[in-house]
Amino acid sequence: MRLVMGNEAVALGALAAGCDFYAGYPITPASEILEGMAHLLPPRGGVFLQMEDELGALAAVVGAAWGGARAMTATAGPGFSLMQEHIGYAAITQTPCVVVDVQRGGPSTGLPTLPSQGDAMQARWGTHGDRPAIVLTAASVREAYDATIRAFALAEQYRQPVVLLLDAVVAHMREPVDLPPPPPPSRQRPRPSAEPPFGEHPFTPFGSGRAVVVTGLSHDDEGLPRTGSARASERMLRATEARMAADPALGGLTSYRLDGARLAVLSYGVTARVARAAIDALRGAGQAVGGLELTVLWPFPEQGVVDLAGQVDAILVPELNLGQMVLPVRAAVAGRCRVESLGRADGTLFQPDDLVAAVRAMPHDSPVGREARHA
Amino acid sequence: MPRIGEDLQRYLRTEMMPTVWCPGCGHGNIARAIAAALEHLAYDPERVVLVGGIGCSGRTPFYFRTNALHTTHGRALAFATGLKLARPDLKVVVVTGDGDALAIGGNHFIHAARRNLDVAVVLYNNSIYGMTGGQQAPTTPVGARSTTSLSGAIEPAFDAVELAMAAGASYVARTTTFDVQEMPLLIADAIEHPGFALVEVLTQCPTYYGRLNRLGEAPEMLLWERDQTEPAQAPITREEMAAGRPIGVFRREVRPEFTRSYAALCERLGAGADG
Known part of the structure; x- marks a missing residue:
């Protein structure tokens, strides 16, 4: 350590x-x-x-x-x-x-x-x-x-x-x-491949036994910019995105004290640590508040946020910007519950008290909000 | 050196032809000279990477059976720097244009020269932006017309040879598409040189530069190239350089080369023999 x-x-x-x-x-x-x-x-x-x-x-x-x-x-x-x-x-x-x-x-x-x-x-x-x-x-x-x-x-x-x-x-x-010591260097050498170098095929760097053409132009699976290659590039982009979306291992959400929560703070990075402190304080005051933390921002872990919207009355999204990840949150929630953005971009962090106050000021149509308002 | 008319198909990807270049453009002559140089040196196409930028010159790698890295505008040398350090065993030849190398990519050009990175750079200089329709380049001479200097350019032009020499390139040469016998020899020389090697090739753009400046079609422009230039012997004086447009080899020096210096550093710090 x-x-x-x-x-x-x-x-x-x-x-x-x-x-x-x-x-x-x-x-x-x-x-x-x-x-x-x-x-x-x-x-x-x-x-x-x-x-x-x-x-x-x-x-x-x-x-x-x-x-x-x-x-x-x-x-x-x-x-x-x-x-x-x-x-x-x-x-x-x-x-x-x-x-x-x-x-x-x-x-x-x-x-x-x-x-x-x-x-x-x-x-x-x-x-x-x-x-x-x-x-x-x-x-x-x-x-x-x-x-x-x-x-x-x-x-x-x-x-x-x-x-x-x-x-x-x-x-x-x-x-x-406690981090393990770095492993000894292992220089990988390209393995010979007879497959086309692009599309759904494995990565074949230079020196894999065949000449490879790499270009930023739209290209086919051989890497060449030819008739129809715009469609090939679109197909590759769509297929890659679809594989990411279908990969459960990508995950991207960690919950914090969400059991029984009626109100959630959705956050990431350093703000998630502030949120934990705020949630602890609110829980200590008897309020049913929990947290959902993003560890993968993109592809946006939409289903987890949809599920959260089915559980809570409102979601607070504090970010050190003027409201960015709140946009896909709103899109995922699609009106199922209230979503509030709390942004700041002045180079300072939120303090736990800022988040506590923001949660307490959440709209009063939610039970928690009502409770907070009368507290 | 393969003569004109000899089969260069081992190096040329003929199925990608005809090329995008206009009739009369000199770029095909330069591509042929690169293929002839590779044939002369008998490189395995699979061990060569042609790195191109954006513009007419940048299309060259598509016409070769070597590895090709067609990159972004101005950044070919930056891609080549990473590639060459990662794989010093591969031969890296960079093809670039005057706008690509000296305007948007000017910073990478001088720094690759400063590092004396072991790459050969073939700079296709047609004094204008061809692919985007004939705009002024940093090589457009004062007084010359382009679509963005219809009254004649007022900015002084860069001289790629002087720039490369000042930046630290260890091999610097200039030729023209008129000099078809000499061009592949110089390119082969540059590829074999252990360090940053520039071959600037003055090439004709009849479509834009020729038309806008009333220089005629390709044959007239080739003669114009011949008349603009003067063969010179290195070392050339500043006066000679300023007096006209000398062609030839201006510098050929062996200096510490970047990938070799880096390997020596690793070894000194204890890296394994295969590092």
Whole structure:
């Protein structure tokens, strides 16, 4: 057991997942991941590369992935904006890779180093066009470690870029965790494959025994931009998204004291930890309040939220933004219960008392709300 | 070196032809020179990656039986940097245009040169944006017309050779599509060079640059290329460089190369022999 910083846990999680290539660009509050990988990778024979900008960083990661590397980058708000074009490129070229975004206040240079959850929607929709998206998040150092390992596994399973969204609190805080030592480096070499390189076929990086054509243009399963290839790319995007939607293992929800709850706080990242404290306080005061925490933002774990809407009278969605994940929550709930957004984007965290007050102010058509109002 | 007319089908993906390039465009001549260079060097197509950006030049990789990485606008060298570090055993050839390499991709261009990354860069310079319809490029000479400089360009142009030399490239050459015998030799030379190797090829765009500047069709433009340039012997003086548009090899030096320096660093820090 030792004290580990969230960003350090990401680097260690990446090594545990077999990551052997990192390219990045300095940016707060993600720089400790860059520095950690600069320290950890070279003695293992892995590649650490500091690029000239974030566009170049993700480009290098995608290039390395086609060289057969398990590759990742990490950045923060403005850098994540710059990476959007290559997230789209990785999506249409079905390139497995991992992008960590330690969110910070925006838009633009915004609030350097101060915590935010403002990239939840950008992580889903930031690139132009449609794409299947997997976006994970974490509320603790241990979760950041586990989510990083999981991001690599999902990236390879689905042949897609996977985004891990952290916030500056989780990234910078130290918690006592017991992490295994990194495994010895294991350099995978591409295995020969006779299958077409795209569509529903396995990932076959360069050097798999046949020449591969990779392009960001719509292409067929052979990778070539030809007549009908727009339909082939659409088919691939739809099929990938459908597989994600049908995968029960993707999950994405953790419940906290939901038994008998008539009112719920739905949250993620550092806000989920504040929510727990608020729920404990409210439960202590005899109120039937519970929590639902998102660990996968996208694909949005819709069914769990539909089920929650059947149980409670109202859902509070506190976020360190002006109301982003509340949108898919509202869409999933579809009027079955009340949904309240509580947002802030001033670089400060919610205090438990803020959430307690917000829950108590919930509409009085719910029994809990009525009770709170008279309390 | 394979002569014109010789079979290059081992390297060319003929089923993707005809190409997207306009009649009279010089890009096909450059593609042929790359294929001839690969044939001359007898590389296994499966061990070669052609990395392209966006624009007319960026389409080149589709016409080759090598691995192809057709990337985003301006970023071919950034993709190539990651790929080459991950797989130093693969031969990486980057094809790019003047807008792709020197405008949107200018930053990656100078940094790849600074690192002395072991890639060969073939820069197709037609002095204009072709694929988007003939707009001004950072290589459009002062006074030249484009659809965004109909009264003549007022911005000074970049000289790719000088830029690459200043940024630290260890091999720098220039040729033209008129010089069909020399072009594949220079490209083969650049591919074999252990470091960042630039071959700038002046190429004709009769559709836009030629039409807008009344330079005629492809044959007239090839002669115009010939008349614009002067063979030079390295080392070339600044005066010669400024006086005209010399062609030839301007620099060929062996300097510490990035992937080898990186491997040495890993070894010094205790990485295994196969690191």
